[in-house]
Amino acid sequence: MDIEAKLSELGLSLPQVSAPAANYVPYNISGKLVFLSGTLPMKEGKPQFIGKVGKEFAIDEGQDAARLCVLNILAHLKNALAGDWSKLSACVRLGVFVNAPVEFVEHPKVANGASDLLVALLGDAGRHARFAVGVSGLPFGCAVEIDAAFEIK
Numbered sequence: 001m002d003i004e005a006k007l008s009e010l011g012l013s014l015p016q017v018s019a020p021a022a023n024y025v026p027y028n029i030s031g032k033l034v035f036l037s038g039t040l041p042m043k044e045g046k047p048q049f050i051g052k053v054g055k056e057f058a059i060d061e062g063q064d065a066a067r068l069c070v071l072n073i074l075a076h077l078k079n080a081l082a083g084d085w086s087k088l089s090a091c092v093r094l095g096v097f098v099n100a101p102v103e104f105v106e107h108p109k110v111a112n113g114a115s116d117l118l119v120a121l122l123g124d125a126g127r128h129a130r131f132a133v134g135v136s137g138l139p140f141g142c143a144v145e146i147d148a149a150f151e152i153k
Helices: 003-009 059-080 107-126
Strands: 027-030 033-039 088-099 129-135 144-152
Touching: 003 107, 027 059, 033 059, 033 088, 059 088, 059 107, 059 144, 088 107, 107 129
Parallel strands: 088 129
Antiparallel strands: 027 033, 033 144, 088 144
């Protein structure tokens, strides 16, 4: 699985990982699973997409925020795998939190930004279980936060 070649084909690259903002680790490996902490849409160490989807951001911009979260997740996953993508089996689950007004109901459409990118990069190994929920706020006021679990060999 050459994820970085696929990213390059899509005109994307993995960002530098950001240090945790509180007392937690970015990932934890348990058996054949890697659990990744909630990850924000970070670029160059700074939070992006500050605001609510359905207010400051349209659904397609929320999808962009979700894609940026996935790129950050993959950067942390690369560290968890010591840079060896051949150890990756599949994405198991995503949890997508969308910062949105109470009347917003399109959370799954926002989450599709993340899901579609994983399938584009990993093929069938990118298909996963998922939840997408709306919340009243997220760290730094970001529009989206995503946590994930991946299976490893």
